[in-house]
Amino acid sequence: MRDPLNSRLAPFGTTIFATMSALAVETGSINLGQGFPDTDGPDEVLSAAIEAIRSGQNQYPPGLGIPDLRQAIAEHQQRFYGLTYDPAREILVTAGATEALAGALLGTLEPGDEVVVFEPMYDSYQACIALAGATVVPVLLQPSPAGYVYNSDELRAAITPRTRTILLNTPHNPTGKVFTAAEMNEISSLAIEHDLIVVTDEVYEHLIFDGREHVSMAGLPGMWDRTITISSGGKTFNTTGWKIGWVCAPPPLLKAAMSAKQFLTYVNGAPFQPAIAAGLRLGDEYFSKLASGLAATRDRLRVGLDAAGFTVYGSEATYFTTVDITPVRPDGDGVAFCQELPHLVGVVAIPNQVFYVNPEKGRNLVRFACCKRMEVIDEAVERLSKLSAA
Ligand SMILES: *Cc1c(COP(=O)(O)O)cnc(C)c1O
Numbered sequence: 001m002r003d004p005l006n007s008r009l010a011p012f013g014t015t016i017f018a019t020m021s022a023l024a025v026e027t028g029s030i031n032l033g034q035g036f037p038d039t040d041g042p043d044e045v046l047s048a049a050i051e052a053i054r055s056g057q058n059q060y061p062p063g064l065g066i067p068d069l070r071q072a073i074a075e076h077q078q079r080f081y082g083l084t085y086d087p088a089r090e091i092l093v094t095a096g097a098t099e100a101l102a103g104a105l106l107g108t109l110e111p112g113d114e115v116v117v118f119e120p121m122y123d124s125y126q127a128c129i130a131l132a133g134a135t136v137v138p139v140l141l142q143p144s145p146a147g148y149v150y151n152s153d154e155l156r157a158a159i160t161p162r163t164r165t166i167l168l169n170t171p172h173n174p175t176g177k178v179f180t181a182a183e184m185n186e187i188s189s190l191a192i193e194h195d196l197i198v199v200t201d202e203v204y205e206h207l208i209f210d211g212r213e214h215v216s217m218a219g220l221p222g223m224w225d226r227t228i229t230i231s232s233g234g235k236t237f238n239t240t241g242w243k244i245g246w247v248c249a250p251p252p253l254l255k256a257a258m259s260a261k262q263f264l265t266y267v268n269g270a271p272f273q274p275a276i277a278a279g280l281r282l283g284d285e286y287f288s289k290l291a292s293g294l295a296a297t298r299d300r301l302r303v304g305l306d307a308a309g310f311t312v313y314g315s316e317a318t319y320f321t322t323v324d325i326t327p328v329r330p331d332g333d334g335v336a337f338c339q340e341l342p343h344l345v346g347v348v349a350i351p352n353q354v355f356y357v358n359p360e361k362g363r364n365l366v367r368f369a370c371c372k373r374m375e376v377i378d379e380a381v382e383r384l385s386k387l388s389a390a
Contacts, residue, residue, distance in 0.1 A: 008130045015123055016354045020338065027342040030372075030380045032301075033350045035173070035319040037371045041238035041279070042286060048278040049242075052271035061270045063262060065093020065246070072277035073246050080205075081216040083224075085248045092258050095268040096243035097203045097232035102128050103261030104199050104228045104247060105167075109134040113164035118150060120174055120355030120362055122201065125167055137163070138357040141175055143313045143322070143365075148177040152186060159190060165197045166190070168217060171204035174355055174367040175322055176315030178212050188220045197253065198223065202231045203245075206287050208317040209295040218248070228253050233276035235319070236290070242272040294319070297370040297377045304381025305368065309388040319371040322352060324364050328387055332364035345383040 003010070017034040024031035040046060057066075064070060070087035077083040085091050094100040101124060109115065111133030117125055119138035129136050137158045141148040166187060170179040179187070191198050200217045208214050218227040232245035247257050298315055305312045310323035326332045334351035342348050352365035370377060 006131075008133070009127065011130070012123075012127050016350060017123075020348050020350055023339075023342050024348040027346065027348075029342040029346045029348045030376060030383065031348045032368045032370075032372070032380055033338075033348040035235075035369045035371055036240045037238040038373055038376060039238060042282060044282065045237050045239065045275050045279040049271050049275035052274045057271045057274065059270060061093075061267050061273055063267060064091070064258070065267075066270070066273045066277075069093055069244075069246075069273040069277040069280075072280040073248065076280045077216075077229075077248055080214075081219050083216060083219050083229075083248070089251050090248060090254055092247040092249075092254055092261065093267075093273060094245045094247060094261055095265045096234060097201060097230050097245040098124055098243075099261060099264055099268075100230040100232070100245045100247045100257070101125065101199070101201060102131075102264060103257040104230065104249075104253075105129055105134075105165075106132050106264075107256035107258070107260035108197060108228075108253070109164060112162060114160060114162040115165045115167050116155070116158045116163055117167045118169070118172070119357055120352055120365075121167075121357075122169060122173055123354060126357065129167075134164070135162075136357055140358075140361060141172070141177065143175075143324075147314065147316065148172070148175045150183075155186070155190065159194050159196075163194060163196060165199055167199045167201070169201040170217075171202075171208055171214065171317030173204065173318050174320050174350070174352055175313070176318045176320050178208060178214070178316045181215060184215050184217060184220060188217065188223050191226060192222045195226075197226055197228065199228045200230065202229060203235050204318040205231055206236045207291055207294055207319065209291060209298065210316065212316055225250055226253075228257060233272075233279055236287075237276065237279040239272070239276075239279075242269060242276070244269050244272050244276045294371065297372065297374055300374065300377050300381065301368060301370040304377070304384055307381070307388065308384040310366075315370075319369045320367050321370060322365050322367050325366050326364050334363055334366050338366060345386050347380050347383050 020033040070091040105128040109132035113134040229248040234240040315321040352362040353359040356362040
C-alpha cells in the first residue's frame with residue numbers, strides 16, 4: 001500500500017503541542033509550552049453552561065450558531081470596536097478559532113493561490129493553506145529593541161498577481177506583538193490596492209498589556225467589505241477546551257467560510273454557546289482584570305527568564321514571551337534545548353522554529369507561556385534559575 005497520508009499534510013507531522021504536553025506529564029514538569037490557563041473562567045460563564053445542559057440544550061444547534069450567541073458577538077463587536085454586524089447574516093459560530101480559520105481558508109482559496117502570512121505563525125495556518133492547495137508566502141517578523149518588526153519592502157515584494165489573502169494575527173502568537181496603527185494602515189492599504197481578502201485572527205484581543213489597544217482590521221477605512229474577523233471564547237474566558245469560536249464577515253465572505261465549515265463539524269458545543277454569550281456580556285471590569293492579572297505573571301516570568309540568562313524579547317500581549325537561548329546554550333539549538341529542559345530543570349517550553357516556514361529563522365528562539373497561577377510561575381522561575389547556576 002502506498003503511504004496513506006495525504007501528501008499535502010505529510011510535511012506537518014504531529015503538532016508540537018501534543019508532543020511537548022505529553023513530555024511534561026511524563027517528566028512531571030511545569031508546562032509552560034502549550035498555552036492554556038490553569039484556573040477556571042468566571043462563575044457566570046461556568047454556571048451558564050451547567051444550566052444549559054440541565055435545561056436540555058444538548059442537541060444540534062442551528063448551523064450558524066444559537067441566535068443569542070450571535071447577538072452577543074454582534075454586541076461585543078459594537079461595544080469594543082464600534083463595528084456593526086448583522087447576527088442573522090454576518091456572524092458564524094465555529095468549533096474554536098481553529099475551525100473558523102479552516103472554514104475561512106478552505107472556503108475562499110483556490111489551488112495555486114498565495115497567502116501572505118507573517119512568520120513565525122500559529123501552526124494550523126500552514127496546514128490549512130496547504131490543504132486548500134494554496135501556498136504560504138512568509139514575511140519575517142524580526143525581534144528588535146523596538147519589538148518585533150517586519151520590512152515593508154519584503155511585505156510589498158511578497159504580494160504577487162497570485163496573492164489572494166493576507167492572513168494577519170494580532171495580538172500575535174508566538175511573539176506577543178501588537179501590530180501598530182501604522183503597520184495596520186500599511187497592510188490595509190496594500191489589501192485595498194491589490195484587492196485582497198484579509199483574514200484576521202484576533203483570539204488575544206483582550207489579552208493586551210501596558211495600555212495598548214487592540215485595533216480591529218475590519219474597522220479601518222475600506223476594510224469592512226474584505227475582512228474576515230476571527231476570534232474565540234477560549235482565551236478570553238479561560239475555556240480553551242470548549243472550542244467556541246466565531247467568524248464576523250460581510251455576507252459573501254461569511255457564506256464562503258460557512259460553505260466549508262458546514263462539512264467540517266456542521267455545528268458544535270450547544271450548551272457552551274449560551275455560556276460564551278454570557279461571558280461576552282460581562283462588564284468591562286472582567287476584561288480589564290483578565291489583562292492585568294496576566295500582565296503580572298508576564299512580568300514575573302520575564303524577571304525569571306532574564307535571571308536565567310536568556311535574551312528576553314518583551315511581550316506586549318498574549319500568553320507568550322520569546323527568548324533567545326544562545327547566551328544559555330551557545331549552539332542555539334532550540335529543539336534540542338526544549339527536549340532537554342524538562343529533564344534538566346522540570347520545565348517545558350516550545351521551540352519557536354515550529355512556527356516558521358523557514359525553521360532556521362527561529363532556530364535559537366524558545367517560547368514560554370505565562371498563563372498560569374503566580375505560584376506556578378514562581379516555581380518555574382525557581383527551577384529555571386538552576387540554568388544560570390550550572
Ligand atoms: C489558541 C489560538 C487559536 C485557536 O483558538 P481555539 O478557539 O482554541 O480554536 C487560534 N489562533 C491563535 C493565534 C491561537 O493562539
